[in-house]
Amino acid sequence: MATQNWRSKKGLKHGRLSLIVVAVLILAALPFVIGSPYYVHLLIVAGMNAVLAMTFIMMLRTGLISLGIAAFWGVGAYASAAIVLKAGLSFWIALPGATIITALVAWGIGYVVVRNTGFSFIILTSVIGMVAGLVFGNITWLGGFPGIEYIPPPHQISLPFLPPILFISKIPNYFLMLVLFFLVVISFQALYTSSTGRAWMAIGLNPHLAASKGVNVLRYRLAAFVIASAAAGLEGSFYAHYIGSINPNAFNIFKTINVQIFAILGGVGSVFWGPVIGSLIMTFVPEWLRIAKEVEPILTGVLLILLVIFLPGGVLSLVNSRPRQWKPFAGIARIAGFMRKSSTE
Amino acid sequence: MLEVRKLSKFFGGLAALGEVDLDILDGEVLGVIGPNGAGKTTFFNVVSGFYAPNAGTVRFNGVDITGLKAHQVAQVGISRTFQAANLFMALSVLDNVFYSLHLGYQTGILKRFLHTRSAVDESRRLKQNAADILEFMGLGSLKDEPAAKLTHGRQKVLGICMALATDPKLLLLDEPFTGMNPAEIETMVKLVHRIRDRGVTIAIVEHNMQAVADLCDRVVVLNYGRKIAEGLHKQIVEDPVVIEAYLGKDEDQ
Numbered sequence: 121m122a123t124q125n126w127r128s129k130k131g132l133k134h135g136r137l138s139l140i141v142v143a144v145l146i147l148a149a150l151p152f153v154i155g156s157p158y159y160v161h162l163l164i165v166a167g168m169n170a171v172l173a174m175t176f177i178m179m180l181r182t183g184l185i186s187l188g189i190a191a192f193w194g195v196g197a198y199a200s201a202a203i204v205l206k207a208g209l210s211f212w213i214a215l216p217g218a219t220i221i222t223a224l225v226a227w228g229i230g231y232v233v234v235r236n237t238g239f240s241f242i243i244l245t246s247v248i249g250m251v252a253g254l255v256f257g258n259i260t261w262l263g264g265f266p267g268i269e270y271i272p273p274p275h276q277i278s279l280p281f282l283p284p285i286l287f288i289s290k291i292p293n294y295f296l297m298l299v300l301f302f303l304v305v306i307s308f309q310a311l312y313t314s315s316t317g318r319a320w321m322a323i324g325l326n327p328h329l330a331a332s333k334g335v336n337v338l339r340y341r342l343a344a345f346v347i348a349s350a351a352a353g354l355e356g357s358f359y360a361h362y363i364g365s366i367n368p369n370a371f372n373i374f375k376t377i378n379v380q381i382f383a384i385l386g387g388v389g390s391v392f393w394g395p396v397i398g399s400l401i402m403t404f405v406p407e408w409l410r411i412a413k414e415v416e417p418i419l420t421g422v423l424l425i426l427l428v429i430f431l432p433g434g435v436l437s438l439v440n441s442r443p444r445q446w447k448p449f450a451g452i453a454r455i456a457g458f459m460r461k462s463s464t465e
Numbered sequence: 466m467l468e469v470r471k472l473s474k475f476f477g478g479l480a481a482l483g484e485v486d487l488d489i490l491d492g493e494v495l496g497v498i499g500p501n502g503a504g505k506t507t508f509f510n511v512v513s514g515f516y517a518p519n520a521g522t523v524r525f526n527g528v529d530i531t532g533l534k535a536h537q538v539a540q541v542g543i544s545r546t547f548q549a550a551n552l553f554m555a556l557s558v559l560d561n562v563f564y565s566l567h568l569g570y571q572t573g574i575l576k577r578f579l580h581t582r583s584a585v586d587e588s589r590r591l592k593q594n595a596a597d598i599l600e601f602m603g604l605g606s607l608k609d610e611p612a613a614k615l616t617h618g619r620q621k622v623l624g625i626c627m628a629l630a631t632d633p634k635l636l637l638l639d640e641p642f643t644g645m646n647p648a649e650i651e652t653m654v655k656l657v658h659r660i661r662d663r664g665v666t667i668a669i670v671e672h673n674m675q676a677v678a679d680l681c682d683r684v685v686v687l688n689y690g691r692k693i694a695e696g697l698h699k700q701i702v703e704d705p706v707v708i709e710a711y712l713g714k715d716e717d718q
Contacts, residue, residue: 307578310578310579310580311578313580314577314578314584314588315567315570315574315577315588316574316577316578318563318564318567319564319567321553321556321564322553322564322565322567325554325556326551326552326553328515328535328547328551329547329551329627330567331514331515331534331535331536331539332513332515332535332536332539332544332545332547332628333536333539333565333566333567333568333627333630333631334536334539334540334567334568334631335536335567336534336536337536
């Protein structure tokens, strides 16, 4: 962002446009190049996780650390499954429907919780994150604790010049994920670059100062909470129909903590690239290392600790800062100093 | 312009403000002085909506604004600065003012979200407004610097630029001269005059008596949350009640 000042404005615009075109072409070609459906599946999961990490960063921008993201992801998934299975409507109605329902639920909850900041907000949203699974599980109409099975994949659609698209194999689902991903990225970017984004930034940097400039801090925080939750709900809807089954456990607080790790690993200073890089690494590296599911929490825990100590700016800080500024040994020295201090106390 | 009647604010049992009556007249520069802990900043915090008063009324141009929230007070045309240099430190000097122009947007929120031509033009115009304010206050050449890198004196000036961004009719300056050297004080006095000449009414909380003497048309003295004197600077400094408040109670001055 600010580091690109040396480029002329026009050059920057052209550079960015061609970068976007190349990126979209690469992303479109990717599943055909990869071939393996399993890797395409991982890409789809990584794309969903990246969007969830983006919602975390949106709230973080306004100074709120939410531990309730997975709960709203779950609201979207359950709402969508209910619309298709109970009301018998199409996925293409359930997708926007679930997003709106999630936004309404987030508006009701957010109206109360955004009045709190700092630790109170973290505690309140973590309670939401912990209770959400129990709430879903106790609604027998929504399948209770075993969850809902046999959720149909997105219904087939016909586009001009193409054969009807069936969402049974991985590749159509991959493209649907991409469309939703860019829908979120483009709307988030439009918000960030408008007066709304500037108000969010001002609140995140100094809420009292922002208020003294006429920014309605509560309303803008509520807007961030609702918009972020709606995006999570959108992904939840897709998740339910892509995976085909949901259960309350998938939406517990550990999912939110994972989402935060994606964001922090990539770098919270960046609203899009950080989440993408973070979720790609966290989705693929455990696969390559062939790490069993049981060991994963330990890996993520250790990773989080190492990150906070060595790389507080995330992976992106490696790219943005000059290489000489990266001093891994400074991190080790800091741990040594910290241990010395705590041992003498 | 501002009519404050019997304004009270308690913190626990302590009356930070006790039934303060105070008027700010159209076009004047009013000094609010008093020993440390006299309630001066509390007065600003109540008027600007950061604290709700326990009793009393605040009327601004005839409209009751008692108990409005900080952002609503900014909307009616009262702007304030803060004692400590309170800036968006991570942003550039220009963006500090640009981000403070939140009330300047006229286009609908949907148009701004969709980045329609009118909305984009408006942002551009507001950015130009921000640059104009900086130029007016003598920071034009520093607009691309990070705010955190400015000297303390310039950070204080930037704080006032940001307060001007809400296009205030009444400007409340909380200790604008604190920690400044004589040259910076001289510049700041000129800038405050320049803002007044634009038709902005100003109230200043300040400890620097020379600056108060140079700037203020009228002075109000607070002590222990009560107004103990009011009048021209000349009269105030000879008032035995004021002298006792400063010399008898507080040796720090």
